[in-house]
Amino acid sequence: MSTFFSQGGYAFFVWMSYGAGLVLLLAEVLVLRRERRTILSRLGRLARLRNPDR
Amino acid sequence: MWSVFRCILMRDITLAMRRRTDVMTTLFFFLIVVSLFPLGVGTEKETLRILGPGVIWVAALLASMLALERLFAADYEDGTLEQILLTAQPLSLLVLAKAAAHWLLTGLPLVALAPLVGLQYQLPPDALLMMVISLLIGTPVLSLIGGIGAALTLGLRGGGILLSLLILPLYIPVLVYGAGAVTVSMIDLADTQPYLALLAAFLLLALTLAPVATSAALRISLE
Amino acid sequence: MKINWFHYSSPATFYGLAGRLIPWFAWIALILTLAGLYWGFFETPDRLGGSNPQKEYYRIIFLHVSTAWLSMWLYLVLAAWSAIGLVFNTRLSYMMARATAPTGAIFTFIALWTGSFWGRTSWGTWWDWDPRLTSELILLFLYIGYMALHSAIDDPRRGDRAAALLALVGLVTVPIIFWSINCPDPNQCAALHQRSSLDRIDPNILWAMLTTTLGLWSYSFAVILARVRGIILKREADSQWVRDLVTAESRA
Numbered sequence: 300m301s302t303f304f305s306q307g308g309y310a311f312f313v314w315m316s317y318g319a320g321l322v323l324l325l326a327e328v329l330v331l332r333r334e335r336r337t338i339l340s341r342l343g344r345l346a347r348l349r350n351p352d353r
Numbered sequence: 354m355w356s357v358f359r360c361i362l363m364r365d366i367t368l369a370m371r372r373r374t375d376v377m378t379t380l381f382f383f384l385i386v387v388s389l390f391p392l393g394v395g396t397e398k399e400t401l402r403i404l405g406p407g408v409i410w411v412a413a414l415l416a417s418m419l420a421l422e423r424l425f426a427a428d429y430e431d432g433t434l435e436q437i438l439l440t441a442q443p444l445s446l447l448v449l450a451k452a453a454a455h456w457l458l459t460g461l462p463l464v465a466l467a468p469l470v471g472l473q474y475q476l477p478p479d480a481l482l483m484m485v486i487s488l489l490i491g492t493p494v495l496s497l498i499g500g501i502g503a504a505l506t507l508g509l510r511g512g513g514i515l516l517s518l519l520i521l522p523l524y525i526p527v528l529v530y531g532a533g534a535v536t537v538s539m540i541d542l543a544d545t546q547p548y549l550a551l552l553a554a555f556l557l558l559a560l561t562l563a564p565v566a567t568s569a570a571l572r573i574s575l576e
Numbered sequence: 577m578k579i580n581w582f583h584y585s586s587p588a589t590f591y592g593l594a595g596r597l598i599p600w601f602a603w604i605a606l607i608l609t610l611a612g613l614y615w616g617f618f619e620t621p622d623r624l625g626g627s628n629p630q631k632e633y634y635r636i637i638f639l640h641v642s643t644a645w646l647s648m649w650l651y652l653v654l655a656a657w658s659a660i661g662l663v664f665n666t667r668l669s670y671m672m673a674r675a676t677a678p679t680g681a682i683f684t685f686i687a688l689w690t691g692s693f694w695g696r697t698s699w700g701t702w703w704d705w706d707p708r709l710t711s712e713l714i715l716l717f718l719y720i721g722y723m724a725l726h727s728a729i730d731d732p733r734r735g736d737r738a739a740a741l742l743a744l745v746g747l748v749t750v751p752i753i754f755w756s757i758n759c760p761d762p763n764q765c766a767a768l769h770q771r772s773s774l775d776r777i778d779p780n781i782l783w784a785m786l787t788t789t790l791g792l793w794s795y796s797f798a799v800i801l802a803r804v805r806g807i808i809l810k811r812e813a814d815s816q817w818v819r820d821l822v823t824a825e826s827r828a
Contacts, residue, residue: 317636340826345813
């Protein structure tokens with residue numbers, strides 16, 4: 300296992316690369332989820348304004 | 354067809370001549386940028402000679418780009434552009450005329466100033482000649498391609514900066530071969546031939562395709 | 577049975593389809609990417625190459641090459657949707673193009689980032705104006721230009737079409753830009769970047785690379801479909817089906 304993490308001494312380079320990739324792709328997914336929540340809540344508010352629930 | 358071309362061309366030039374300061378400021382911008390670099394990187398002859406072609410070309414790019422906003426903006430604001438779009442004349446022809454006017458007012462003066470600026474960078478006579486020729490062939494391409502960007506960003510806030518972001522990547526091939534021609538001319542003048550051939554090819558390509566793209570962009574922006 | 581080929585070309589119907597497809601693509605992406613990376617890290621030799629082998633750091637290749645290929649592929653996809661939108665005047669095509677751009681840009685950035693780290697170890701430099709690297713950088717500028725133009729224009733219709741035109745102009749110029757950087761001296765051409773040597777690579781490495789690429793490709797499907805759903809909701813907010821959907825969601 301330790302050989303996996305050290306990657307022959309090049310751990311910094313390999314893990315910085317994959318780390319950045321992981322962070323960015325994860326961020327993309329999380330941002331999309333948050334956007335969806337925002338859109339739905341905003342549109343929900345607008346809909347309720349137009350047709351207040353009786 | 355030629356009379357339509359000439360009509361728009363003369364109109365643009367006449368209008369620009371009434372605001373001569375606009376034309377002059379572009380040229381002075383070019384001169385200032387070119388003068389800044391030696392102050393920043395040092396005045397060593399050899400350094401200047403190596404940097405010269407690239408710096409002068411980049412400054413020409415930037416100056417040409419700054420003047421692009423004027424290509425359509427004034428006509429857009431007073432409604433003339435809409436009228437131009439409505440005429441029965443082929444829009445590409447009219448766009449070509451505007452681009453030609455832009456080049457005569459911006460590119461050509463740059464070409465004229467190039468030898469002086471080249472001397473500031475200690476370029477040898479062969480390089481000076483190449484500078485003039487490469488700019489002569491290259492600057493029309495800049496005007497033509499720039500027209501596409503100017504048409505796309507018509508009337509937008511932050512238009513100038515956005516325009517540079519869009520257009521500068523497209524300018525790269527002209528820059529590479531234009532500056533390359535001058536650099537190579539300092540080694541062997543004969544080697545510049547393929548560079549000039551490529552630049553001429555770009556010019557032909559731009560002459561045929563850019564007005565079409567610009568017309569499409571104008572129609573999109575003015576709907 | 578009569579097939580309506582255009583059934584899903586309306587944002588309303590596509591929204592539902594996209595929603596059903598996303599989990600599939602997401603799972604495929606996860607499985608393939610993890611499998612590819614596992615294969616790449618554990619089932620491959622520690623050295624890459626023959627005469628002057630690269631050491632363990634070459635494993636960056638799995639992420640670097642996949643994202644580089646995808647960054648270029650997604651730009652083609654973007655241009656294709658743009659072309660379809662301009663020709664057929666379909667709203668959804670423009671929305672798909674718009675949804676593709678951020679993912680493409682992210683992949684381009686990752687390719688540049690990982691390439692930089694790989695370059696530091698194998699060439700000894702963080703950055704080199706190598707044709708492929710520089711072209712990748714230009715590609716990033718093209719993506720950003722596309723997104724900037726879109727967000728600068730308020731009118732969605734003008735924004736869609738202007739950005740679509742820009743994407744197509746970019747597509748035409750990318751080969752020219754690449755060749756001009758690749759051959760700055762037409763008398764001779766050279767590059768520091770690895771010449772494509774896919775045929776001489778250890779098959780394990782090659783397969784791991786391809787698996788990771790497919791996994792990330794599936795990821796891009798999932799993410800782009802999710803993004804386009806958001807765009808559809810925003811753009812079609814005034815239509816009845818969106819209002820019904822939103823009220824149903826807020827009650828849930």
